[in-house]
Amino acid sequence: MCLGIPAKIVKIDERQIAEIEIGGIIRKASLQLVPEAKVGDYVIAHAGFAIQILDEKEAQETLKLLEAFSEIPE
Amino acid sequence: MKYLSEYRDPVLAQKVIENIKKISHTPVNLMEVCGTHTVAISKNGIRQVMPKTVTLLSGPGCPVCVTANEDIDKAIWLARQSGVILATFGDMMKVPGSYSSLSAEKAEGVDIRVVYSTLDALQIADDNPDKKVIFFGVGFETTSPTIALSILEARKRGLKNYSVLARHKLIPPAMAALLSLGEVKLHGFICPGHVSTIIGSKPYKFIAEEHGIPCVISGFEPLDVLQTIYMLVRQAENGEARVEVQYKRSVRSEGNTTALKILDEVFEVCDADWRGIGIIPNSGFKLKEDYSDFDADKIFDVEVPPPKDDPPGCSCGEILRGVKFPYQCKLFGKACTPERPIGPCMVSSEGACAAYYRYGTG
Numbered sequence: 001m002c003l004g005i006p007a008k009i010v011k012i013d014e015r016q017i018a019e020i021e022i023g024g025i026i027r028k029a030s031l032q033l034v035p036e037a038k039v040g041d042y043v044i045a046h047a048g049f050a051i052q053i054l055d056e057k058e059a060q061e062t063l064k065l066l067e068a069f070s071e072i073p074e
Numbered sequence: 075m076k077y078l079s080e081y082r083d084p085v086l087a088q089k090v091i092e093n094i095k096k097i098s099h100t101p102v103n104l105m106e107v108c109g110t111h112t113v114a115i116s117k118n119g120i121r122q123v124m125p126k127t128v129t130l131l132s133g134p135g136c137p138v139c140v141t142a143n144e145d146i147d148k149a150i151w152l153a154r155q156s157g158v159i160l161a162t163f164g165d166m167m168k169v170p171g172s173y174s175s176l177s178a179e180k181a182e183g184v185d186i187r188v189v190y191s192t193l194d195a196l197q198i199a200d201d202n203p204d205k206k207v208i209f210f211g212v213g214f215e216t217t218s219p220t221i222a223l224s225i226l227e228a229r230k231r232g233l234k235n236y237s238v239l240a241r242h243k244l245i246p247p248a249m250a251a252l253l254s255l256g257e258v259k260l261h262g263f264i265c266p267g268h269v270s271t272i273i274g275s276k277p278y279k280f281i282a283e284e285h286g287i288p289c290v291i292s293g294f295e296p297l298d299v300l301q302t303i304y305m306l307v308r309q310a311e312n313g314e315a316r317v318e319v320q321y322k323r324s325v326r327s328e329g330n331t332t333a334l335k336i337l338d339e340v341f342e343v344c345d346a347d348w349r350g351i352g353i354i355p356n357s358g359f360k361l362k363e364d365y366s367d368f369d370a371d372k373i374f375d376v377e378v379p380p381p382k383d384d385p386p387g388c389s390c391g392e393i394l395r396g397v398k399f400p401y402q403c404k405l406f407g408k409a410c411t412p413e414r415p416i417g418p419c420m421v422s423s424e425g426a427c428a429a430y431y432r433y434g435t436g
């Protein structure tokens with residue numbers, strides 16, 4: 001029940017309810033826990049609420065670190 | 075899919091596994107505290123590809139599984155009162171209490187509604203002004219802000235018929251409790267990514283510093299979990315114990331400050347009863363005095379018969395403490411399956427028994 005999924009914000013209404021896209025499906029999520037979120041941001045959605053905005057730069061850093069595993073010589 | 079498929083590259087995964095093998099010399103027991111990690115590890119066959127030196131244990135991180143029988147009994151008692159609608163998350167429905175389950179009660183005609191979000195529960199209260207709507211709130215730090223918000227929202231809207239049976243639990247005190255029980259020797263914690271998205275990385279510091287156990291906060295994709303294992307093994311091999319964050323794209327060290335403020339406004343820390351472990355000091359949330367008009371424990375005089383233990387033969391308690399693997403329960407896969415579950419660890423989709431049953435025991 002603690003499942004959280006990355007989703008893209010496509011629309012925000014005046015009550016801070018967003019339409020979010022998860023794998024082509026549109027659902028609703030409240031942005032009250034991430035009031036600074038904007039259309040186009042990716043958020044972690046959990047039980048009808050966005051709980052954090054995903055950080056693009058940090059995501060790239062993690063991928064870079066992971067890719068570095070391939071370069072470690074045998 | 076963005077933020078998903080990049081972390082599922084099998085070639086890269088193989089590289090990370092090779093590197094874990096290369097650096098791991100001393101045997102370590104690493105515990106994944108969160109049920110979603112248990113599922114991710116089982117589903118991706120991560121246990122099977124670990125070197126002999128790395129053992130992965132499942133911990134108490136499924137809120138459905140750790141809810142005590144007595145609390146389920148109380149929710150059922152409340153649901154049975156006249157003029158009451160009980161709302162809860164779907165996962166709670168099938169979990170057996172001492173004498174019944176919410177789904178058995180619903181089949182008998184008791185008004186119990188499954189909701190996806192607390193806002194849906196508020197809507198039910200809005201639509202049924204002549205009924206008392208009680209939300210049975212379970213979950214860890216990830217879910218509790220959404221419950222706290224529903225209370226703030228109910229007050230704002232002037233809803234007088236909404237209350238919460240709050241049974242929220244906190245993860246770091248449970249980790250410390252497992253360590254002090256001393257039943258399993260642990261060398262590292264795979265810390266929950268979404269609980270930490272809310273609370274940040276600081277609340278684990280005492281586990282690293284006072285208990286000397288490495289902690290790495292992990293994402294949920296296969297590469298996330300593998301990288302986390304690599305980081306934990308590296309710390310253990312170097313004799314270090316620090317809190318590191320692998321899941322940096324979602325976890326800031328200070329957590330989600332908006333959510334933390336809301337939690338602090340509505341809840342205060344209290345002792346909580348965990349299935350399989352018992353009372354853990356300061357490991358739960360209750361409503362603050364100022365919100366007692368939304369507190370089902372205060373509004374209703376709940377009276378339930380003494381709770382019963384888990385069904386005979388069920389080892390959920392030991393599984394939640396990491397003392398036993400699911401396949402070591404003699405009912406596993408025989409008398410107990412997801413179709414006919416006996417204990418909560420087989421009922422919940424994030425329960426260790428259900429994950430091992432579905433994806434293999436590895």
Ligand code: SF4
Pocket residue numbers: 387388389390393400403404405406407410411415416417418419420421427
């Ligand atoms: S297999 Fe079933 S009976 Fe055994 S511990 Fe798991 S849930 Fe309980």
